Amino acid sequence: MSEAVTPPGAGSGAGTQPESGSSGFPPGFDPTGEASEKTLCFHGFWAWLVLLILVVLCTAVIMWLLRKCIQGPMYRKANRIDGKVVIVTGCNTGIGKETVLELAKRGARIYMACRDPSRCEAARLEIMDRSHNQQLFNRTLDLGSLQSVRNFVERFKAEETKLDLLVNNAGVMACPRTLTADGYEQQLGVNHLGHFLLTNLLLDRLKQSAPSRIVVVSSAAHLFGRINREDLMSEKNYGKFFGAYSQSKLANILFTRKLSTILKDTGVTVNCCHPGVVRTELNRHFAGPAWMKSVLQTGSLYFFKSPRAGAQTSLKLALDPSLEKSTGGYYSDSMRWPLVPWATNNDTADWLWRESERLVGLPPLEAPRNGSANGNGTSTNGANGASGASGARDMQSVETVVVSRS
Numbered sequence: 001m002s003e004a005v006t007p008p009g010a011g012s013g014a015g016t017q018p019e020s021g022s023s024g025f026p027p028g029f030d031p032t033g034e035a036s037e038k039t040l041c042f043h044g045f046w047a048w049l050v051l052l053i054l055v056v057l058c059t060a061v062i063m064w065l066l067r068k069c070i071q072g073p074m075y076r077k078a079n080r081i082d083g084k085v086v087i088v089t090g091c092n093t094g095i096g097k098e099t100v101l102e103l104a105k106r107g108a109r110i111y112m113a114c115r116d117p118s119r120c121e122a123a124r125l126e127i128m129d130r131s132h133n134q135q136l137f138n139r140t141l142d143l144g145s146l147q148s149v150r151n152f153v154e155r156f157k158a159e160e161t162k163l164d165l166l167v168n169n170a171g172v173m174a175c176p177r178t179l180t181a182d183g184y185e186q187q188l189g190v191n192h193l194g195h196f197l198l199t200n201l202l203l204d205r206l207k208q209s210a211p212s213r214i215v216v217v218s219s220a221a222h223l224f225g226r227i228n229r230e231d232l233m234s235e236k237n238y239g240k241f242f243g244a245y246s247q248s249k250l251a252n253i254l255f256t257r258k259l260s261t262i263l264k265d266t267g268v269t270v271n272c273c274h275p276g277v278v279r280t281e282l283n284r285h286f287a288g289p290a291w292m293k294s295v296l297q298t299g300s301l302y303f304f305k306s307p308r309a310g311a312q313t314s315l316k317l318a319l320d321p322s323l324e325k326s327t328g329g330y331y332s333d334s335m336r337w338p339l340v341p342w343a344t345n346n347d348t349a350d351w352l353w354r355e356s357e358r359l360v361g362l363p364p365l366e367a368p369r370n371g372s373a374n375g376n377g378t379s380t381n382g383a384n385g386a387s388g389a390s391g392a393r394d395m396q397s398v399e400t401v402v403v404s405r406s
């Protein structure tokens, strides 16, 4: 008598015995395991589809994270500045416009200082609409004309007795070599000298309003810059970006640091920043081929900061209550960064300050070292020398300063 072989799991009771197929295994049972593999894993089309979905999802997450990193931190404190008087230069577009929008949302009374009144008006109307703040004023300021700077200040001082925040934002980058109305190289003239005069002429209002702040929008391009004492106006050698633009942005930093020492204990702070690489009109002078322009433009949609993100470091410096006493710093992505030696050179900063005073026609704030020497062999008057014989010399040789700084 031979015993019948029962496949494993087939049960033993006669009543529960499943029907066997021709192979002797119950239906659905696959002794090789192939079928169960087919159910657990994906094969063919479905496997590729799942793989594709996973790859797309992972790429999207990585790109989203990278984009977040590129955009940098946002200023999220909710503090308001209702009624604070603010001037922002170059704010009809780009970083300046976003800065004004956020300050307007927080209740500031803002003087929009732009060179093109019609572009300024368009931005003003849009910002008023979006912020529901009517306290925005369109004022003409061409930083490439010292007379325009003086006119702006004169009008502002007639209108306001205080100034809580000055944002020196306007800038021009890598333009062909042109001159300002006063005959200075355009990038140094607009980015540094125009703001130098503007700030100095407004110091009295800022001091009266202390605690008050100055924010200077510089650039990481300062890393390539050197202050060329022999050829400050790039007459002998003009490099659009690595030369003149980088020099002007280095000048912004040296100016900030020097001014912070001058303003010590006045309650007025001054800090500068690099906004990041931002998708704005700053590259309007880019002269490359059309295909490169469109590649740059397309790439910038992802790889550059949005103007709103680009405004965040300026906004932190302008608004953050925790920075009320911080001064003389360089910030990027809302963090304070150490500076390279050529951006902290006090000798260069002193020289640049004296030279800038001479070029814009301001009397020297400090007594010159070694009796004379403002770096150009011209004599200067004493400390705070708005008066005195040599002070009169300065006032005559360069157009008279109509508004005194004190």
Ligand SMILES: NC(=O)c1ccc[n+]([C@@H]2O[C@H](COP(=O)([O-])OP(=O)(O)OC[C@H]3O[C@@H](n4cnc5c(N)ncnc54)[C@H](OP(=O)(O)O)[C@@H]3O)[C@@H](O)[C@H]2O)c1
Pocket (backbone or CB within 6 Å): 089, 090, 091, 092, 093, 094, 095, 096, 113, 114, 115, 116, 119, 141, 142, 143, 144, 145, 169, 170, 171, 172, 173, 190, 217, 218, 219, 220, 274, 275, 276, 277, 278, 279, 280, 281, 282, 283
């Ligand atoms: N975008 C970046 O990646 C980047 C990076 C580092 C630093 N920055 C700095 O950020 C600041 C803002 O630049 P942005 O990127 O916002 O560039 P933007 O979109 O070109 O804006 C520059 C602003 O400055 C104004 N401006 C130019 N020349 C002027 C003059 N002579 N007088 C008065 N205003 C003048 C422009 O007015 P018009 O429209 O009338 O010309 C415009 O409103 C600049 O100081 C720039 O150097 C930008």
